[in-house]
Amino acid sequence: xxxxxxxxxxxxxxxxxxxxxxxLYSDFGYFDWIxxxxxxxxxxxxxxxxxxPYFQSRHLIISFALTGYIWLTIAxxxxxxxxxxxxxxxxxxxxYAKIAELTLVAFLWTDLSEAFEFEG
Numbered sequence: 001x002x003x004x005x006x007x008x009x010x011x012x013x014x015x016x017x018x019x020x021x022x023x024l025y026s027d028f029g030y031f032d033w034i035x036x037x038x039x040x041x042x043x044x045x046x047x048x049x050x051x052x053p054y055f056q057s058r059h060l061i062i063s064f065a066l067t068g069y070i071w072l073t074i075a076x077x078x079x080x081x082x083x084x085x086x087x088x089x090x091x092x093x094x095x096y097a098k099i100a101e102l103t104l105v106a107f108l109w110t111d112l113s114e115a116f117e118f119e120g
Contacts, residue, residue: 006114013101020093021097024090048063060112067112077098081094
């Protein structure tokens with residue numbers, strides 16, 4: 001796979017999202033769903049980019065899984081998340097993570113649309 005700007009965007013925004021979630025372990029603990037979300041994002045990013053034939057043959061499915069995972073994260077934050085914004089609190093990290101996640105979805109969408117142009 002030859003990396004383009006959108007691939008670097010997927011990596012940077014995906015790792016940003018994951019690290020923002022993982023950084024909350026001191027407040028919530030390792031087995032909280034917020035922290036585990038960061039590890040899940042990293043796992044899906046690895047499946048998306050690693051040159052393992054099993055994952056590469058299912059690249060489209062993994063792309064949809066990663067996109068769905070991010071939308072699920074956003075929906076769960078909208079339902080259960082702390083939406084009070086105070087600059088130096090963990091509640092603000094939710095907003096920063098959502099910006100990174102929406103940017104990640106945009107990069108994934110451009111990568112997916114590029115893949116469909118090559119097939120069609």
